[in-house]
Amino acid sequence: MLVLKTFARYWLPLVTWMTMIFVVSADQESAQHSSRILEPLLRWLFPKLTPEQVGPVVFAIRKLAHSTEYAVLAALSWRAMRRPVRDDPRPWRWSHAFFALLLTVGYAASDEFHQSFVPTRTGTVWDVVIDSGGAMLGLAAVWLWGRVKRRW
Secondary structure (H helix, E strand, O other), rough: OOHHHHHHHHHHHHHHHHHHHHHHOOOOOOOHHHHHHHHHHHHHHHOOOOOOHHHHHHHHHHHHHHHHHHHHHHHHHHHHHOOOOOOOOOOOOHHHHHHHHHHHHHHHHHHHHHHHOOOOOOOOOOHHHHHHHHHHHHHHHHHHHHOOOOOO
């Protein structure tokens, strides 16, 4: 029972987030879906934006979203790996952060590989770099949060 409770508390959020990333990356019309929402919103917020300016802003927002989803993935990975262990009083361990980063970068690479099989999507090394940067920022945010809260 304890194993199931530990899995549900620490690993299930990670597996759920990974599944969400996998499902979204298989969306053949991902760019069109987000553009349908973002373009009208940008034109409403910034009426002076020209059509030539809207495209790059939408692109930047999409890349920021990519980075953010992998920041969350890295934080969830770290959380699953560091689950409280009674014999280790240190909540932050660099080994947990390293393996969380390794898992996240590996998942980013596999996600881009997966996208290369979706007809309207492409998998790029550049996206893996963006995702990895997001993962590092996510882990940095976890570390900073712990420092501010004086937990480590």
